[in-house]
Amino acid sequence: MTVEASTREAYGRTLIELGKQNKDIIVLDADLSLSTMTYLFAQEFPERFFDCGLEEQNMIGIAAGLAASGKTVFASSFAVFASCRCFDQLRMCISQPKLNVKIVATHGGITVGEDGTSHHAIEDLSLYCSLPSFTVIVPADAIETTEAVKAAAATYGPFYIRLSRPKTPLIYRKGHHFTVGKSITMKQGKDVAIIAMGIMVAKALQAAKVLANQGIGCRVINMHTLNPLDEEAIIKAASETKAIVVAEEHLAHGGLGSRVAQIVAREKPVPMSFVNLKDRYSLSGKPGELLQRSGLTAEGIEEAVKQVIQKNKLSFCEMPS
Amino acid sequence: MSNHIKVASQDITGTNVFDLTVPELMEMAKKLRCHIITMIATAGSGHPGGSLSAVDIITALYFKIMHHDPHNPRWKDRDRFILSKGHAAPALYAVLAESGYFPVEELTTLRKLDSRLQGHTDRNLTPGVEMSAGSLGQGLSFGIGIALAAKLDHHDYQTYVLLSDGECEEGQTWEAALSAAQFKLDNLTAVIDRNQLQLSGWTRNIMNIEPVNEKWQAFGWHTIEIDGHNFDQILTAFEEAKTTKGKPTVIIAHTIKGKGVSFMENNVEFHGKAPTLEEAKRALKELE
Numbered sequence: 001m002t003v004e005a006s007t008r009e010a011y012g013r014t015l016i017e018l019g020k021q022n023k024d025i026i027v028l029d030a031d032l033s034l035s036t037m038t039y040l041f042a043q044e045f046p047e048r049f050f051d052c053g054l055e056e057q058n059m060i061g062i063a064a065g066l067a068a069s070g071k072t073v074f075a076s077s078f079a080v081f082a083s084c085r086c087f088d089q090l091r092m093c094i095s096q097p098k099l100n101v102k103i104v105a106t107h108g109g110i111t112v113g114e115d116g117t118s119h120h121a122i123e124d125l126s127l128y129c130s131l132p133s134f135t136v137i138v139p140a141d142a143i144e145t146t147e148a149v150k151a152a153a154a155t156y157g158p159f160y161i162r163l164s165r166p167k168t169p170l171i172y173r174k175g176h177h178f179t180v181g182k183s184i185t186m187k188q189g190k191d192v193a194i195i196a197m198g199i200m201v202a203k204a205l206q207a208a209k210v211l212a213n214q215g216i217g218c219r220v221i222n223m224h225t226l227n228p229l230d231e232e233a234i235i236k237a238a239s240e241t242k243a244i245v246v247a248e249e250h251l252a253h254g255g256l257g258s259r260v261a262q263i264v265a266r267e268k269p270v271p272m273s274f275v276n277l278k279d280r281y282s283l284s285g286k287p288g289e290l291l292q293r294s295g296l297t298a299e300g301i302e303e304a305v306k307q308v309i310q311k312n313k314l315s316f317c318e319m320p321s
Numbered sequence: 322m323s324n325h326i327k328v329a330s331q332d333i334t335g336t337n338v339f340d341l342t343v344p345e346l347m348e349m350a351k352k353l354r355c356h357i358i359t360m361i362a363t364a365g366s367g368h369p370g371g372s373l374s375a376v377d378i379i380t381a382l383y384f385k386i387m388h389h390d391p392h393n394p395r396w397k398d399r400d401r402f403i404l405s406k407g408h409a410a411p412a413l414y415a416v417l418a419e420s421g422y423f424p425v426e427e428l429t430t431l432r433k434l435d436s437r438l439q440g441h442t443d444r445n446l447t448p449g450v451e452m453s454a455g456s457l458g459q460g461l462s463f464g465i466g467i468a469l470a471a472k473l474d475h476h477d478y479q480t481y482v483l484l485s486d487g488e489c490e491e492g493q494t495w496e497a498a499l500s501a502a503q504f505k506l507d508n509l510t511a512v513i514d515r516n517q518l519q520l521s522g523w524t525r526n527i528m529n530i531e532p533v534n535e536k537w538q539a540f541g542w543h544t545i546e547i548d549g550h551n552f553d554q555i556l557t558a559f560e561e562a563k564t565t566k567g568k569p570t571v572i573i574a575h576t577i578k579g580k581g582v583s584f585m586e587n588n589v590e591f592h593g594k595a596p597t598l599e600e601a602k603r604a605l606k607e608l609e
Contacts, residue, residue: 026473050469050504058462058496068444068451071473088456089493093463097444097453278534 002141002202003166008106012037014149020043025153029077030056035165036076036106038208056085060101064093067100072153075241079105079121079162087127094158095131102152103128108162109249110277110294111199111287120282121162126254128160129227135159136226137179140201141170144224144247153181153275162198166287168200170226183230191219193244193314197223198297199258200247200275202243205296211251211305216316218305226256231263238268239302242316243308247275247301249291273308275300280303338391339384339420343552347355349419350380354581355608356415356428362601366430366550367440370591372412374549374576375483379404381555384415391421391470394448400478401467405460406485406514407441408593413450414438422449441473457521458491460484461511465501466469479563482511487519489530495540501569502541510562511542514549516578519593539569549574582607 019025019041027049031038042049052059056077063075076082082105083090094101105124110117128136135157139145145163152159171186178184185200187208196204200210201222219241221233237244244264246257257274264270275295282290291297309316342348350477353376360369378400387400404413411431412490422435430436437446441455452463460520464482471478488494501509515533517524524530537544543565547554555574578592579585583603584598598602 026470048473052500053503055493055496055500058500060465061459061462061493061497062469062500063469065463066470067466068463068469071470089459089462092453092456092459144595175330183330209372276425 003170004169005170007139007145007163008037008165009144010033010142010145011039011104011106011149012040014146015041016044017220018150018153019048019224020071022153024071026050026071026073028052028073028266030054030058030059030061030077030081032077035078037103038074038076040164043131052163056081057089057165060089062094063097063101064097068097071100072100073185074104076104076106079108079124080119081128082218083121083124086091093129095133098133098157098158102161102162103159103162106163107165109164109198110282110290111249112165113287113290117281122249122251124162124276125250125256127224129259130252131158132229133158137224138162138198138226139181139224140198140222143170143172143174143176144178147176147223151178151180164199168199169183171205173203178224181225181228181230181277183224183233184222185219186222187218187220187221190216190241191314192308193219193221193241194247194305195221195223195234195244195256195300197226197248198249200249203296203298204247204301207301210298210302216305216309222253223256223260226259229259229263231267232313234260234263235267238264241270242314243271243273243312245273245275245301245304247296250276252276254276271308271312271314273304275304287292323541324400326424330521336388337385338389341384343556346380346384346552349384351581352431352609353412353419355522356418356425357597358410358429358582358596358601358608360411360415361595362598363429364595366432366595367411368408368593369596370518370578370588371406371485371514371516372409373580373582373585374460374578375406375409375514376412376415376512377550377552378483378512378514378555378574379416381509381552381559383420383568385556387481388478398476398478400419401464401480403450403460403464403480403482404442405455405482406457406487407454409483410438410440410442412448417447423447427599432485438451457485457488458493461497464511465504465506468501468506469504471508472506478508480509480576481589482509484511484513485519486513486515486517486524486530486533489513489533490528494497498537498540498542501592505567506569507566509548509569511569513573514576516559516571516576518587518589518592520579522589533573541568542571543568543602544573545570546573549576550580
């Protein structure tokens with residue numbers, strides 16, 4: 001049975017832990033602390049928590065000013081507001097001066113669900129990856145979230161961490177070893193490499209299991225850090241397998257697929273296929289329904305793997321297990 | 322309550338390293354105006370109008386009001402000056418150079434390749450610059466962050482933010498105005514360089530921001546109105562701001578764009594245009 005856990009709750013709890021260790025940790029929110037779970041920190045350290053109200057642009061500027069005064073600042077909102085609403089402020093006040101601000105955004109992607117198009121953050125990774133000094137992370141589960149948040153606190157510089165609204169399957173155990181910028185190969189395989197992030201990692205593992213039974217060996221890589229990208233792992237995957245499939249809960253342009261393709265094209269061209277939201281907005285619906293409709297499922301990944309094999313007439317050789 | 326400062330020199334106690342008198346401040350401002358003209362003319366581009374309207378206020382801060390150490394730009398206890406109107410960078414660079422943050426000779430590298438003096442301010446390149454600015458309306462938020470940090474750390478340094486009047490058209494300025502009052506930041510002072518002109522014309526014709534004073538009062542700020550070219554009024558206003566408790570203060574400084582150079586005064590053409598070498602010579606002659 002799959003055990004599920006909330007990435008945003010993991011964030012809130014980790015903030016408390018960090019707050020106890022370091023009195024210079026400051027947390028900001030924009031009237032969403034009950035949803036982003038920063039209220040957990042606010043309850044514990046009310047003097048180090050500032051609700052900036054519905055003022056995302058102002059919040060980013062305040063975060064920068066605090067960071068310029070030696071603070072380690074966490075600022076949270078929904079991913080859609082923490083990216084699109086305040087992009088110029090992120091660029092001017094945090095990215096260009098390289099200040100020590102961690103934007104941890106919850107409600108990423110389409111799994112926000114019923115709130116609909118306005119609340120589906122599906123451009124955020126493209127925007128953040130375009131800002132040169134930002135480290136961009138999408139953890140694959142709640143345990144990896146804790147590790148990513150701790151790593152962000154321990155590393156000077158701007159970070160963007162994208163979390164989800166619903167609970168997501170746990171794929172790691174406590175004690176999980178996480179290094180910023182170093183992807184994790186979850187499963188070895190020689191036919192096709194599936195490179196995924198966030199909620200798509202669990203689905204990639206499911207897909208790989210089904211494909212193995214059909215004689216197709218898949219390598220599954222959790223590319224939790226989009227910037228800086230683990231180029232070495234991508235080049236290795238391109239060299240040691242015959243094709244690459246990238247799976248992400250994001251629009252086609254500017255996210256993980258674009259970034260991986262750039263490395264593959266430059267270093268070791270191999271056929272590629274992409275599982276993403278293409279170039280379309282999503283509508284209201286239950287998270288599971290929306291994922292199904294968009295093909296962001298284990299079946300969607302299986303299909304992409306088979307397509308890339310057929311289209312390029314690749315041979316595959318894994319023995320059915 | 323609105324407060325119109327009486328024109329009276331007051332004895333201001335402080336530990337500014339220069340502690341210039343009013344006549345000395347006037348002399349310094351004249352010198353800085355010459356730097357501004359020379360720098361922008363040499364660069365061949367830049368914003369003379371808004372630099373000349375703001376320079377008296379910045380001069381008063383660095384040579385009389387603020388506690389700062391040019392040999393230790395990131396001294397923890399320094400008062401902070403945030404130039405939100407980043408296009409007035411030449412005025413700030415001139416002040417920083419004359420107060421010893423970097424050599425005066427460096428001023429003519431403004432806007433040139435590999436210069437530390439970028440077209441708009443860069444906090445990582447120029448000693449003494451607190452904020453990277455240039456996209457308007459962001460400085461007050463940055464200043465709030467600094468003022469909050471002072472409260473958290475029980476430091477008594479002051480934070481000063483200089484805004485253009487055009488910046489009062491940016492929505493973020495009003496987000497910041499609300500939150501500075503909400504957080505009761507009496508260690509934060511905003512100054513509005515109210516020169517009435519923005520890039521394409523008079524603010525009242527493009528996007529009227531009046532009544533400015535009443536707006537800021539309504540947002541919970543203590544307001545002071547002064548002649549932004551009168552040092553007695555500037556100094557008295559800063560002293561009043563420092564002693565005002567429980568709320569932030571905004572000083573609405575009525576200024577003249579291009580102040581000090583007859584053909585630039587109230588002339589919108591010089592918002593973002595460099596004087597020709599001929600014009601620069603004429604300007605320098607007037608300032609002598």
